[in-house]
Amino acid sequence: MDRRGFLRSGAAALAAHGADAARLAALGGGMLALPAAEAAGGYRALVAVMLYGGNDGLNTIVPLDSRYTAYQGVRGSLALLNTADSARRRGPIVRLGDGGWGLHPRLEALKPWYDTDQLAFLHNVGPLARPTTRADYAAWRSLADPERLPEALFSHSDQQKLWQNGVARTEGSSIRATGWGGRAAERITASSFSFAGNSRFGAGASGNALNLPGPGANLRGTLSAWAPTSTWTPTRRISDALVGMNAAPSSDPLFTTLARLRTGAFAAVDRLGDILLATPSRAVSAYAAIDAAFTASYRTAEAATATAYSYSLGRQLYQVAKMIASRATVGGGRHIYFVQMGGFDTHGDQLSAHAELLSELGIALAAFMKSMKTLALHKSVTAFTLSDFGRTFKPNSSGGTDHAWGNSQLILGGAANGGAHYGSFPELALGGANDVGINTWEYQGRWIPTTSVDQYGATLLRWLGAGEADLAAVFPNLSRFATADLGFMSA
Structure with missing residues (x-):
């Protein structure tokens, strides 16, 4: 696949389900710390x-x-x-x-x-x-x-x-x-x-605040091509291919940027999905x-x-x-x-x-x-x-x-x-x-x-x-x- 084809496929995956996918694009570029112990002096x-x-x-x-x-x-x-x-x-x-x-x-x-x-x-x-x-x-x-x-x-x-x-x-x-x-x-x-x-308040020199949706939003449903837990073979193959493309080495900054955005979105969905999905009615x-x-x-x-x-x-x-x-x-x-x-x-x-x-x-x-x-x-x-x-x-x-x-x-x-x-x-x-x-x-x-x-x-x-x-x-x-x-x- 050439660079244009790869980028088109990436854009299509991130654009899935309309407005929800825009959130995922923001997820990939947000300032999200990796899991770590609370800072000295406790959480704030x-x-x-x-x-x-x-x-x-x-x-x-x-x-x-x-x-x-x-x-x-x-x-x-x-x-x-x-x-x-x-x-x-x-x-x-x-x-x-x-x-x-x-x-x-x-x-x-x-x-x-x-x-x-x-x-x-x-x-x-x-x-x-x-x-x-x-x-x-x-x-x-x-x-x-x-x-x-x-x-x-x-x-x-x-x-x-x-x-x-x-x-x-x-x-x-x-x-x-x-x-x-x-x-x-x-x-x-x-x-x-x-x-x-998006807001000016959360914008930094190297990234923006992670934009997240309201209660009940199913983040895992917004990337239809990414389904790591699916038991249906065709879906798993597509998902594995998407992950494989992200992991493929490349010296092209467009490829690496897109891969970083996708990988960040996957990680954020995996970690935050259940938190954001919860509503009072779900108890x-x-x-x-x-x-x-x-x-x-x-x-x-x-x-x-x-x-x-x-x-x-x-x-x-x-x-x-x-x-x-x-x-x-x-x-x-x-x-x-x-x-x-x-x-x-x-x-x-x-x-x-x-x-x-x-x-x-x-x-x-x-x-x-x-x-x-x-x-x-x-x-x-x-x-x-x-x-x-x-x-x-x-x-x-x-x-x-x-x-x-x-x-x-x-x-x-x-x-x-x-x-x-x-x-x-x-x-x-x-x-x-x-x-x-x-x-x-x-x-x-x-x-x-x-x-x-x-x-x-x-x-x-x-x-x-x-x-x-x-x-x-x-x-x-x-x-x-x-x-x-x-x-x-x-x-």
Whole structure:
């Protein structure tokens, strides 16, 4: 067979069964560590939860001290309330700790984790080229200087890239199309996985995160030509021939690349197939605690409940939970996971839309942490949120909010120094010290971040096991900021 024929046969095998085969192609090129003993210090995993569209952090976590009056005054009809409504779109605010802070009512499922010091908040974080004040922004915003301000502020696609890149500018940067999760995985030899398709976050210089499907997916059925356990002679002969072609020596880089991709896909299917296939309805005993957590009912509205497994994010985290529970089979002592949910671009009808989104987020995270706690893995796993940007403090005329900059993020896990708040919550004043607006018509409450994505990521990666040289390589602008450890993670 000539090279073109071989490549055509390989492409046909990998293209079998349509979309499922695309996953297998990704399997072969992913950053998947070989089975190995857990790293020194025990197993650890980071779970990045990307909230596409720009979550409204100002209605996610609300100060209930003297600042609440300012919050109510500007937010108007979007302000969360201490009084109840049957749909629980505005109230009652879920009071935390001593009552100085409150959660959106649809995040009620997360309150127990804050009360037990396993949920922390990082305020006013976002992409920064360097520490930036309002005066700096006024002087720099017309310069288009990448050394001063991040590129394309307030743009969804650009800010999503910067959050996942971990730099304030990608044009002309050595970072380019890689993400801070992918770069970190390569530096500390961690395994990187995505249950949300391809992402910038998991891209490294030599490979991408391993893209995996949702619950119930039969990976072994996606490569019809590979059937090592088949008892039917014709099928076994085809399968053996495919394996033989992969093993054949060749000096041609096209042949060797295709063989590497196929071999990696075969190995991943063999190791992960049973883990990914399991669902609550299959009642696999090894995942009983995970099934129970993800099928438990949580309150949404006063007369309605939902389970984590009924949501897309819940099913993604269900897969993550099984992978973590089966970490000895998955291999490696350090894992990085990426999951996502969309819909956070709430320009209109925000009260209704945001309530539904936060139900999904809160219930999914609560179920995930419940499963980790039951398995005694909660101190080994940290989940954290990312999002394009915050949203304007001042509502728009459509009952929504518009694109902003700095935002609040959640950090959840037994290793978090929770029950606490980190960073600097913005001054809730239009045209105040944190507002990018220079002219009065620009006073919308688009907060200039006081903490950078670099600092946020570095604090998480240090806990995962990255050293100072690793952090400097992953976040080349980290040295511009006063501290690389924000304190929200334990040792």
